[in-house]
Amino acid sequence: MNTPTRTSVKVAYSLAGGALLILAAQLIGQFGLAGRAWPPVMDVVSYVTTPAGASLLWRNTLVTFSSAAQGFLLGAVIAVLGAALALVVPIIRPGMDRFAAILHAVPTIALAPLLITTVGREDAPAVIAALSVGFVMFVTMASGFANTSSAHQDLFTVIGANRTRRLARLELPRAVPAFFDGLTLSAPAAILGATIGEWFGAPMGLGLVIVSAMQNYQMALLWAAAMAATIMSLLAYLVFIQLQRVAMRRFT
Amino acid sequence: MSSTATLTPMETKPAEHATRTAVSVNRADKIFTLSRGKKLQALAEVDLEVREGEFVAIIGPSGCGKSTVLRLAAGLDRPTNGTVEIFGAAPHELATQHRLGVAFQEHALLPWASVRSNIALPYKVAGRKVDDARVDGLIELVGLKGFEKARPKQLSGGMRQRVSIARALALSPDLLLLDEPFGALDAVTRRRMNAELARIWGEEKITTILVTHDVDEALILADRVVVMTGRPGRVRTIKNVDFPRPRDAATTRSPEFHELVDELTSLLDANDGDAA
Ligand SMILES: Nc1ncnc2c1ncn2[C@@H]1O[C@H](COP(=O)(O)OP(=O)(O)OP(=O)(O)O)[C@@H](O)[C@H]1O
Ligand SMILES: [Mg+2]
Numbered sequence A: 001m002n003t004p005t006r007t008s009v010k011v012a013y014s015l016a017g018g019a020l021l022i023l024a025a026q027l028i029g030q031f032g033l034a035g036r037a038w039p040p041v042m043d044v045v046s047y048v049t050t051p052a053g054a055s056l057l058w059r060n061t062l063v064t065f066s067s068a069a070q071g072f073l074l075g076a077v078i079a080v081l082g083a084a085l086a087l088v089v090p091i092i093r094p095g096m097d098r099f100a101a102i103l104h105a106v107p108t109i110a111l112a113p114l115l116i117t118t119v120g121r122e123d124a125p126a127v128i129a130a131l132s133v134g135f136v137m138f139v140t141m142a143s144g145f146a147n148t149s150s151a152h153q154d155l156f157t158v159i160g161a162n163r164t165r166r167l168a169r170l171e172l173p174r175a176v177p178a179f180f181d182g183l184t185l186s187a188p189a190a191i192l193g194a195t196i197g198e199w200f201g202a203p204m205g206l207g208l209v210i211v212s213a214m215q216n217y218q219m220a221l222l223w224a225a226a227m228a229a230t231i232m233s234l235l236a237y238l239v240f241i242q243l244q245r246v247a248m249r250r251f252t
Numbered sequence B: 001m002s003s004t005a006t007l008t009p010m011e012t013k014p015a016e017h018a019t020r021t022a023v024s025v026n027r028a029d030k031i032f033t034l035s036r037g038k039k040l041q042a043l044a045e046v047d048l049e050v051r052e053g054e055f056v057a058i059i060g061p062s063g064c065g066k067s068t069v070l071r072l073a074a075g076l077d078r079p080t081n082g083t084v085e086i087f088g089a090a091p092h093e094l095a096t097q098h099r100l101g102v103a104f105q106e107h108a109l110l111p112w113a114s115v116r117s118n119i120a121l122p123y124k125v126a127g128r129k130v131d132d133a134r135v136d137g138l139i140e141l142v143g144l145k146g147f148e149k150a151r152p153k154q155l156s157g158g159m160r161q162r163v164s165i166a167r168a169l170a171l172s173p174d175l176l177l178l179d180e181p182f183g184a185l186d187a188v189t190r191r192r193m194n195a196e197l198a199r200i201w202g203e204e205k206i207t208t209i210l211v212t213h214d215v216d217e218a219l220i221l222a223d224r225v226v227v228m229t230g231r232p233g234r235v236r237t238i239k240n241v242d243f244p245r246p247r248d249a250a251t252t253r254s255p256e257f258h259e260l261v262d263e264l265t266s267l268l269d270a271n272d273g274d275a276a
Helices: A004-030 A041-049 A051-088 A090-105 A108-118 A124-146 A150-158 A163-174 A176-198 A206-215 A219-251 B014-019 B066-074 B091-096 B115-125 B132-141 B157-169 B187-204 B215-221 B249-253 B255-269
Strands: B021-033 B039-051 B055-059 B081-086 B100-103 B175-179 B207-211 B224-228 B235-240
Touching: A004 A041, A041 A051, A041 A219, A051 A090, A051 A124, A051 A163, A051 A176, A051 A206, A051 A219, A090 A124, A108 A124, A108 A176, A124 A163, A124 A176, A150 A163, A150 B066, A150 B091, A150 B100, A163 A176, A163 B115, A176 A206, A176 A219, A206 A219, B021 B066, B021 B207, B039 B066, B039 B207, B039 B235, B055 B066, B055 B215, B066 B081, B066 B091, B066 B100, B066 B175, B066 B207, B081 B091, B100 B157, B115 B132, B115 B157, B132 B157, B157 B175, B157 B187, B187 B215, B207 B215, B215 B249, B215 B255, B224 B255, B235 B255, B249 B255
Parallel strands: B055 B207, B055 B224, B100 B175, B175 B207
Antiparallel strands: B021 B039, B021 B081, B224 B235
16 A cells, blocks of 8 residues: 555655656757757747747647547547447447457548548548547457456356446446556547647647648757657656546545 | 155145145256267156245255256256146246245356345346335345345355345245355354255245255255265155254254264265266
8 A cells, every 4th residue: 555655755756756857858858969850858848838839839739638538538438338348248249349449440531531522631630539548448348348356256146237327337347447457548549649640731739730730940949849748748658547546445 | 765756636726735746856867968969867756846835955065966966946947858847837928927935056146136025036037016114124134224225246155155145035936946046155154044045945835955065954854865976966765853943053053963964974985976
């Protein structure tokens, strides 16, 4: 168990690690060790603190966040329903496994033009995010549903549970930790998916900012946008890992 | 040993409760197929008849197939040869009608649910309204008052066993199957739980099969004690237990009681099976 002192030691380590990383990045930029494309961290920070820079980043971060969140929700809901269906109707499970694997194997780059022509450039980021999230969630939920203990299954058999009640009272609660595992893994995937989706001509978003900053050689903006995406990803991960811990404590 | 009485038409009438057959196991073999095609015979030609309202205890060495007999009666396994009938029907039918209560050897409590919700689970699964008074009564009966909100991992092994017994009793089942339900309890708590179980059985006359390692416990509770041999499990003997009820300390101190304990213990000892 986490005693308060051990927790604070851990926090201190992460802070120290972060500070070291920033310092290293600053020095590499300052002395031009990685060429002109690696600006000193302070340049990026001073860009972010200008009103114009802050507002540009903020507006685009919100757009990416909203696409990622929509995709996250859509992907998670479809994947959980799909995994539950595969559990209740076991005969379709192998087919669904293979379908998910094939969908996952198609490179996003190849899928993107297709999505832009079908769902449009504004919705493509959310759909790409949904695809990444959907795969991760389907796999974790399918294994979460499969891992009910035989003793519990026997119990539900002898108390005469029908299929729905077995699902509601045994398999769903049992899969709650797996559900949060899946969310923790897919939150960064959703942000990555949305950002990549925006490369292909979305009207706004961090992905678009990254592409245009790269084309116009605005290194501070490029780095600021990348950092915004990273921070968002990290925050999402931290939020879900906390929920996952709570779920783990509550459901096992 | 056991006489396999044939069902006469009279026995199916509700008025003839006392003579109706609750459990009938006929020449049941159970052969498990292990990896690489190896086979393990757990039960050989087991015959067992339990009348409605009767309390039968099964004793036998570890690994002789006692839990397997209960699984056959619960409809969780089918015999490789032979037949199992519960109240004249296939075993799983009793379960689908929510008339079966089982306390498993490994408790099988839901880790996310409180003691109270675990005990109330059979009501919810049966789609019935939870009888709060009965659930409270059961919690008190198994001595877990004050632990209603606790979750299984906060309980000791013996407390978990008691929750699982309360859950098995929740719907006043027609058939109660108990697999070493008091195994993790200290001697004092065990005898107290024995007395409580005897009292419930006396009140509700639930047909009960109890698997136990404790010969005294079998004699305190049962109308008949089935002694099984080591693997493959067979019925070695069935002993009638005629001590008057309630069987209190006066009974357990009597020489007749001790004689029977010794006799059954020596039957367990003199083993012709190869069980460990
Ligand atoms: N599902 C199974 N697959 C293979 N073998 C099994 C299975 N279940 C039980 N067995 C074997 O059948 C035999 C009887 O097992 P069972 O659990 O009925 O014994 P038991 O009398 O209840 O023992 P104990 O007193 O230790 O609980 C054992 O040798 C066991 O290894
Ligand atoms: Mg056993």
